[in-house]
Amino acid sequence: DAKTTQPTSMDCAEGRAANLPCNHSTISGNEYVYWYRQIHSQGPQYIIHGLKNNETNEMASLIITEDRKSSTLILPHATLRDTAVYYCIVQRYGGSQGNLIFGKGTKLSVKP
């Protein structure tokens, strides 16, 4: 079973920030938080990962609470092309040292 809990679906207006929450209350000290997304009928796409500190890249920001029991993925200016299923995954590594266990994710719908 996935170690994370995410809302089933969310809506966001185009141009606004999309904030996607994830609960991972049983996370271990050496486990990372990964975010992937899957646009309909395509392969998943890596977005960002973090251990303790907040992270930002060209796609998104990741905010991890101090106790590491939850996190939020932020898409600062959502576009229609950001409509996808977003997966929050907790794992030791993202490569073959640790296997990604995908849950059901959050279906984000960006609306004009």
Added chain:
Amino acid sequence: ETGVTQTPRHLVMGMTNKKSLKCEQHLGHNAMYWYKQSAKKPLELMFVYSLEERVENNSVPSRFSPECPNSSHLFLHLHTLQPEDSALYLCASSHPRGHEQFFGPGTRLTVL
């Protein structure tokens, strides 16, 4: 485009057929993965290869047979499949200690 290609993109086969799915990457990765995504179910990891050796086999039926002849190529040989094996089959690659997995576009398999 992630640099991971899969062929064919679509495949229809009968239960008595033998077919193979192919995955190719020239990203310099030496870990490769097969995932299965059935309708309305989360992605399931099937096999992991690291440095051309199989390191993970998640209780997959023997009618699925993986092959990794070199670090750039991964095959999934299929024989005597069942209709419930119809799914999207995704290949991914990464550095063994890398955080990001790069997914291909998938092969949509239909078993009649």
